[in-house]
Amino acid sequence: MVKHLRRFRGDGFTLVELLVVVAIIAILIALLLPAVQAARESSRKSDCANNLKNLALAALSFESSRGYFAPAAQDRDGEPPTGVKPALATHNGITFLLPHFDQGNKLQQIDLSWDWDDAARSKNELATKQDLGGILICPSSPVVQIARHATDYCAANRVDPAGPRSLAPLVTTRLVDGKNGLPELDRGWDNVLQFDFLDTVPPLATDRRRTDCSEITDGLSNTSLYMESVAKPFMFGWYQRTADPAPLFYNGEENRSINSRFRWASPETWMTINNYCHGSQIINCNNVSQPYGFHPGGILVSFADGHVEFAREEIDPNAFVAWITMSGGETAP
Known part of the structure; x- marks a missing residue:
C-alpha cells in the first residue's frame, strides 16, 4: 500500500514576521531606555x-x-620653626564637621594642632587620606573619586565683584547688582562660611572672622552653604592641564603628588564665585574651584536652613550671587 505523504505548513514565524517582531522590540527598547536612564539619574x-x-x-x-x-577652610602663609606648632594649622572646614555626620572616629585620628597633611609630628596625612564612605561623592560623577580622597562638595566663601578675574563685567552690565559700588572687600559680598586665614609673614595680615546664624540677614533659606564642584582631581571645562608648571597629569597618568589640593581635607578645597562663561553663566563653566556638576542642566546647592535646591545653568547670575551672600540685602530669587 502506498502511503501518501501529507505536507504540513509549520507553525514558526516567517522571515518577514521575525524582522517585524525584532523591529518592534527595538523600538520599545529605544522608547524605554531614556526612561530607565532618567530614573537612574533621578535616584x-x-x-x-x-x-x-x-x-x-x-x-x-x-x-x-x-x-x-x-x-x-583655614590656611596660612609662613611656616613656624621646625617642631613648633603653627599659630594656625591648615585644614578644610569639612574636617571640623566630621563628628556631626557620624564620622567622629575620623576626627579623633586627626591632630588639629598640626597641618592636615603633616606626617612628621602626627598621623594627619594618613588620617586625612582615607575614604569617608562616599558621603562626599556625588553618584552622578563619571569619575570614581573615593580612592583619591576627594570631595564633590565645596563651600563658596564669597563673591568677587572686582579685579582681573571676577564678576566685574557682569556688575558693569548690571547683570549682577553692584550694591551701589560696595567695595570688593566689604562683608556684603561674604558667605556665612568664611576663609579663615593667617599670614605670619610681614607685613602681617589676618582674617579670623567667625560668623553665626544671626548674621544671615538675607534669611537662612536664601543663603547657601555647600554646593557641587565635582570630579576633582580631573579638570573639566576650559582649564588647561598643560599650562600648569607642575601638571596634574603626565602622559595621561595622574600625578598624585600634585593633586593634594583637591582632597576633602585640604585647606584649598573651597571656592570664590569669580568666574563665568557664555556671557553670564556662572554654573558648569569648569570645576576648578567653581560650581560644577554632572546632573543634566545644573547643580545641587544646600542652604543654611538645611534644604537643598537644584540650580539650573541658566539661573540669573544675580539670583545666584544673592544665594552666596548672607547680608547683601538682595531680594530673594
Whole structure:
C-alpha cells in the first residue's frame, strides 16, 4: 500500500514576521531606555541631594554647639620653626564637621594642632587620606573619586565683584547688582562660611572672622552653604592641564603628588564665585574651584536652613550671587 505523504505548513514565524517582531522590540527598547536612564539619574540626584543636606545639617549642628559656623577652610602663609606648632594649622572646614555626620572616629585620628597633611609630628596625612564612605561623592560623577580622597562638595566663601578675574563685567552690565559700588572687600559680598586665614609673614595680615546664624540677614533659606564642584582631581571645562608648571597629569597618568589640593581635607578645597562663561553663566563653566556638576542642566546647592535646591545653568547670575551672600540685602530669587 502506498502511503501518501501529507505536507504540513509549520507553525514558526516567517522571515518577514521575525524582522517585524525584532523591529518592534527595538523600538520599545529605544522608547524605554531614556526612561530607565532618567530614573537612574533621578535616584543618583536624590542621593547627591541627601549628601548635601547631611553636610548642611552638620554645619548647622556645629554652629549650634559652638556658636559659630566652621570655616570653609583655614590656611596660612609662613611656616613656624621646625617642631613648633603653627599659630594656625591648615585644614578644610569639612574636617571640623566630621563628628556631626557620624564620622567622629575620623576626627579623633586627626591632630588639629598640626597641618592636615603633616606626617612628621602626627598621623594627619594618613588620617586625612582615607575614604569617608562616599558621603562626599556625588553618584552622578563619571569619575570614581573615593580612592583619591576627594570631595564633590565645596563651600563658596564669597563673591568677587572686582579685579582681573571676577564678576566685574557682569556688575558693569548690571547683570549682577553692584550694591551701589560696595567695595570688593566689604562683608556684603561674604558667605556665612568664611576663609579663615593667617599670614605670619610681614607685613602681617589676618582674617579670623567667625560668623553665626544671626548674621544671615538675607534669611537662612536664601543663603547657601555647600554646593557641587565635582570630579576633582580631573579638570573639566576650559582649564588647561598643560599650562600648569607642575601638571596634574603626565602622559595621561595622574600625578598624585600634585593633586593634594583637591582632597576633602585640604585647606584649598573651597571656592570664590569669580568666574563665568557664555556671557553670564556662572554654573558648569569648569570645576576648578567653581560650581560644577554632572546632573543634566545644573547643580545641587544646600542652604543654611538645611534644604537643598537644584540650580539650573541658566539661573540669573544675580539670583545666584544673592544665594552666596548672607547680608547683601538682595531680594530673594
